[in-house]
Amino acid sequence: MKPATEEFDRLLEGARSFAALHETFRPADALSAANGGSLPGDPQLVARLLAALRSSCTEVGSAATGATLWTLRPNARRKMLSGAAREAVAASGISSPIRDALTGAGDYAPERIDALLAGEAEFDALVQIGAMLEHAGPEAPGYGRLIRIRSLLNTAISERRADDLLAGGFVGREAELARLADWIAAPQTGAPLRTLHVAGIGGIGKSFLLERAIQMSRERHRPILIRLDFDRSGLNVLDRRSFFDEVSRQVGDALPDVASELRDRRLKSARARAREKGREARYALPRELLAAMAEAVAASGRMVLVALDTLEVLRSDGETHVMSLFQHLDALAEAGIAPIQVVSAGRGDALDPVPERLAGAPIDLAGLEPAAAQAFLAARGVPERHWQQIDALARGNPLLLMLAAKAVSAGDFDAGEIPDGATAETIGGYLYRAILSRVPPALREIANEGLILRRMNAETLRQVVAPALGRELGAVEAAAMLDTLCRHHWLVETESGGWVRHRSDVRRAFLPLIYAARPAETAAINRRATDWYGDPSAGHNAFEALYHRLQLTRAGEPLPEVPNAQALLFDDLTLEELPAEARDAVRHAQGRRSDFGRSGAAEPEAKRAPDSGDLAAAAPTGEGPTRWMRYDPAWRRLVVSDPAPSPPGEVPDSRAVDDLELMLKRVDLREGGFILEKALRGWFAPGSRAGQLVMCYFWLVGRWSSARRLYDAQPPGALAAALGEMRLVQGRVLLEMTAEFKFDALVAALRDPAMLEPALTLRRESARFGLDGAALDFALLCALDGPESYPVDLDLARGLIAPHAEHDPAARDRARREADLAREKYRVEIDPGADDGVDESRDLAVLSPYAVPINAFVYDEPTERLAAWLVAANDLVPGAAAEFAPQLAGAERVRETSGQQPPGIAEAFRALGLTAEWALGFTQVHRIPEFPSLARAAERWRRAVAGDWPYGRTRPKGWVGAPDTDRVTRDRAFALLDRPDPLAAAEAQLLFWARPLLSPAEACARLTARYGARADTALALAPEAPSGAVRHEDLPPILRALHRSGVDSVIAAPLAVILAHGRRLQDIVIWDHPIETFIPSTELPT
Structure with missing residues (x-):
């Protein structure tokens, strides 16, 4: 190497070391330090060095001198201060705060930082230490304290900002402040949470009042403050994980000692979110993060104060968004984040959609108080002699104060022209015209x-x-x-x-x-x-x-x-x-819903007469008479007309149809439901845009019976048209419904490349709407030529059926890993001793995509009968694990993370891989609209994963499933037979899912009404041997007979054992009264 090159490299390395150890620097100082205290004598060398150094730097201005300084870019600094380069830089002898941070010297020694954090740290000192540790990077000894420092700084900055806002003093509003102070001093301990709300027109001082109340609470209660201002972009109540991430950041700011742990939990939650598919990501609750926050709040001994501001912005995005916000806040309380109190502010009727969440009448700031109004007038130079007259006219309204001051000062005021009881609009109009009358006519x-x-x-x-x-x-x-x-x-x-x-x-x-x-x-x-x-x-x-x-x-x-x-x-x-x-x-x-059909009126009132756009959205796609439909919100069902060429009444307003489509694309299903209930009134053809969107809504929220009615009424070619136009929502839903209800026909159609290619494209682009690994994916696998043609989107479906189809070890391993990760968030594990094919099927059941529409159904199920059952069924979770998922270890921990609300309890069963079992078990003895169709779909998927293909004659390539009933059902029957008292165990399992709300007699009455005749037919296949001699091989014929007669698997396994012992279904529970004693005949399941 030439000496000149060696000198250049040495000087450049020294200059970079200097740059790395200084926040900002003069370029000449870096070269001088590298050259022993003076610039190199060769101008060309200096120019080359500056050019090389400049490539790693950016220019910044000095606030003190205005001179141009350089700063090393973060990536370049991090490279210089890590690994082997770190030792050389640290030993360079260059003195600077960054070097002290890098070596842990002086104020940057970990114990000195700990002492600073333990005391009343000065703001400027924290800023300095935090900045230097940031520059020094992860290898600095004190770097682990950086998150705590940032938390303290964030809290200090927030408090300073509030104090600066109130620095001019807060005058008046004593009664309102006292009410807020009393409310904050009595925090709530559980859901549902309520708020004391401050309402009023814009600019009246709502946020100012709220800020003063928060400042007072800081002095009295030291609350953990969570401030949610919906005028700030990025705060999204539709994304539960991001919402709770923001809350946890603010909890970490208030509790610096746990900020690092909460950050780690957020990162773990983010990794979990990356694995969630489709709509599941919107509904997922970061339970570990909530648990960590609850633990931190409890250890602090402090209350939580939630301050909600500009709620009118949140409501403008959707009538149900305020409801979603309060349900998120309820989730905090349910997780143990308490005591907790909520205060809020917003213009007008921001909380009209959730009146039950108001803690009494809102604090209504109708106008400025007299003292504030007088200060307003004094600041504008209005003579004091006019103040009383002006304030009486303006009633504290800032705009009217300004106009009245102008009118009175100009002599344009005649109170006699204003009628008694005039509104603010009338007074304002009078004042405006009075002032304009003094403007020259040419300008007026x-x-x-x-x-x-x-x-x-x-x-x-x-x-x-x-x-x-x-x-x-x-x-x-x-x-x-x-x-x-x-x-x-x-x-x-x-x-x-x-x-x-x-x-x-x-x-x-x-x-x-x-x-x-x-x-x-x-x-x-x-x-x-x-x-x-x-x-x-x-x-x-x-x-x-x-x-x-x-x-x-x-x-x-x-x-x-x-x-x-x-x-x-x-x-x-x-x-x-x-x-x-x-x-x-x-x-x-803009991607936002319209103002049509909002809350506030029993019936939505159109702002215009119906036009061609309304009819176009509701009209049929073909010619001839149509069975028109409309949705009846009172009965929550579809009403069908006689065939007619035109609608028998009004058609939906096209704005409501557009709103519904927009909400479905955003996966804002709750707001979509509000639009359907409150705005989308009138008759539509099933195949019209309105009809298809209503069908899609029903499908996405789990109301599958209503969706099926609309699907069956679609015109020929509806699916091909949706694929051809690449309508993401309608196309995806029509594909999924055809896969569920006409599987063989869909596979045959997809074997045509003209259908297959757009279907694959639409499936990929509509992932956020769809079910991953469900019937549609199985249909696509059947239609494709083989593994070499399978797209990556179908990896999960391949892995789910791999144990029963063509050899595909890679896909099989991927599905197992997905199942392990899904259980991980519930802290459930597989028992090491469980490793046969039956248990693999049980393990994969945690991936059931049908948990997503079931969860959506549970969220807004109108009769609340399912919700009541789930609350009661919370006590069944440990027993369900032992009875139906014996391969699991740690199942008792599920309830610790799932919560006490119905959606959480449904999630607990999902964590055990029992989505189909609980849903189907519920429908055996309870009758509510819509849910049975969804439960049966979940059961079809479970059977397929367990080796019993239920979707039609077309099967995946290489399918070698179970010879009779699915492996899990057969294994459950065998396990019951192996119990010390098989008959008692079978009877207990038969009635297991009825236990939350029904007595054994009531449950058996309903099961007998539904399955008695079919059970008697299967009884003929029972062995003639004494009951104690029943063998495993005696059960499959009975299981097959029950399966073929339509007895669901959750009933078939225990019923087969009972029948094998020669017992009739009617013999399980002996009673002296007819079935109707326990349940009216009109409610008996069929």
């Missing part, structure tokens, strides 16, 4: 109608406003008029570039009044503005042109297309200015 019209434009300059005044009002303005006159307008500070605000914008409060209050009073003039301005902003040679601005085109719908012009890029530019204030239909169109283009 422009000041008034000029509100139609979102902003004006001299050019728009000349080219848009004046011509639309039949006036001509020269450039000088327009500039002068604009200059005069700018002096009316009560009306306008100036912007750079010569633009003038109306004050937002004035615009919000009076724009609707102007549209109502001057329809012809406002339409002329909007028409002129649309043309001018849409002209590339003039004031081209696509957003402004669209805004005015949308406003023209007030004048009867058609609704324009709203591009997504333009829609995203509309903020909420601008949206409020639009007429209802235009506003809804923009919200749809």
Whole structure:
């Protein structure tokens, strides 16, 4: 190596070491340090060194001197301060705080940092130590304290921000503050949680009051504060994991000692989320994270205070989102995160969808208090002699205070013209006109109608406003008029570039009044503005042109297309200015639901007459008479008409149809249900867009009987049309339903490449809607040529059936790993002694995709009978594990993580691999709408995974399943026979799933009504030997007979043992009364 190259490398390495040990530096200082204290004498060498060093740095400005400094990029610094390079840098002799952090010297020694954290650490010291440890990286001795330091800093910054907001002092609102203080001082200990809500108009001081209450609580109670402001992007109540991640971050900030552990739990939760498929990710609850938070809160001895702000933003995204928020908060309490208290703030009727969550009447800030109103007037120079008169008129409303002050000061006020009991709108309109009457006539019209434009300059005044009002303005006159307008500070605000914008409060209050009073003039301005902003040679601005085109719908012009890029530019204030239909169109283009069919009225009222768009969404796809359908929310069922060429009544508003489609795409099923119940009224054809979307909703929420009715009424070619148009929701649901109900026909159709390729594409692109490893995937496997053609999307399905189909060890191992990971989150393990084929089938059952629609059904099941059964069945979980999943170890821990609510209890059975068993067991003795169809689908999947193919004649390649009934059912029957008292064990298992709510006699009565005759037929196959001599080989013929007669597996295994002993089903429980004693004949299952 040449000496010059060696010198260059040595100097560059030294300069980089200097850079790595300094947060910022002068480039010359780095080279001087590397060269022993002075710059190298060769200018070319210096230039080369600077160029090489610059490639790893970025420029930053010095706040003190304004000089340009460099800083080493994080990746480059991390490389210099880790591994072998770390030792060389640490031994370089360069003195700096980063070197001290890297070596654990001085203030950066771990014990010094611990002492600092244990005491009242100064903010600036924490900032310095945290920054240097961040730069030094993971190998610094004190790096493990960094998360605690960040938590302390986050809390300190939040408190400082709040204190700064309140630094000017808080005057008044004593009664409201006292009520908030009393509420916070009496925290809640369990669900359902309620909130003390602060309501009022924008700018009235809701958040300010809430902030003062929180500040007072800090001084009195030291709560763990969880602040959720829904005006902040990224806070999503539809994603439970991300919601609880945010809560855990804030708990970690308040409790720095556990911040690192909570971070680790979040990372583990994120890994679990990455494995969750489709809709499951939305419903999953991070139970370990919740448990860790509960443990931390309990150890701290402190209460939790949840502060919810700008709830109106949350409600604007969906009527059910506030309900979802409170259910998430309930999950905190149910996990043991208590005591806990909730306070909230929001405009208007933010909590109308959940009135039961209000802790008494809201604190309604109708206006400023007298002291605050007087301060408001004093700040604007209003003479004190006018204050009482103005405040009486304005009633504390900030806008009316401003207008009244202007009117009174100008002598334009005559109280006699305002009627007694006038509303704020009436008073505001009077004051506005009174003030405008003092404006010169030449300016008055422009000041008034000029509100139609979102902003004006001299050019728009000349080219848009004046011509639309039949006036001509020269450039000088327009500039002068604009200059005069700018002096009316009560009306306008100036912007750079010569633009003038109306004050937002004035615009919000009076724009609707102007549209109502001057329809012809406002339409002329909007028409002129649309043309001018849409002209590339003039004031081209696509957003402004669209805004005015949308406003023209007030004048009867058609609704324009709203591009997504333009829609995203509309903020909420601008949206409020639009007429209802235009506003809804923009919200749809933004990916948000419309304002149609919201809460507040028993019946949704359309804002316009039905149009062709409504009929197009509801009309059939073919010709001829149609059996029209509508949804009856009172009975929660479909109503079907006689065949007719046209609907027998009104059709759904197309906005409701659009909303439903949007919610399904977002997998916001609860909001979709609200739209169906409250907004989507009227008749639709099953094959129409409305009909198919209603079918999809029913399918996704587990109401499969209703979905089947709509599916059976679909026109020929519905599936092909959905695939051809790549309609993700409709196409995926139609594929899944055809796989469940017409399996062989679907496989035959998919063997046509013209159907197979779009089906595979749609299956991949619609994963978030669909069931992974369910009947559709089995159909695709049957249609494909073999393993070499299987896409990766079907890996799970391949592994599920691998024990019974063609040799596929890799897929089989992947499925086993997936099952192990699924059990891991419940802390359930496989007993090491369990390793035969039967137990493999049991193990894979934890992956049942049908747990997802079952969970969705449980969440919103209307009769609450299933929910009541699940709550009662919580005590069955340990027994279910012993009876039906003997291969599991640690099953008693399931209930510790699943919670006490119905969805959690359903999850507990899922963790045991018993989704089909509990769902089917429930339906044997309880009759509720919709659920049996879903339970039978879960059972079909379980049988397939256990080796008994139930989907039709078409089977996967190489299928070598069980010779009779599935292996798990047969093994359960054998296990019962091997018990010391087989008959008693069989009777107990037969009635196991009836135990939560029914007596043995009641349960047996229902089972006899349903299966008695079929059991008697199978009894003929029982052996003639004495009951004690029943052998394993005696059971398969009986199991086959029961299976062929339609007896479900959960009943067939114990019933086969009973029949093999020569006992009839009617003999299990002896009673002296007919079946109707226990259950009315009208409710007997069939």
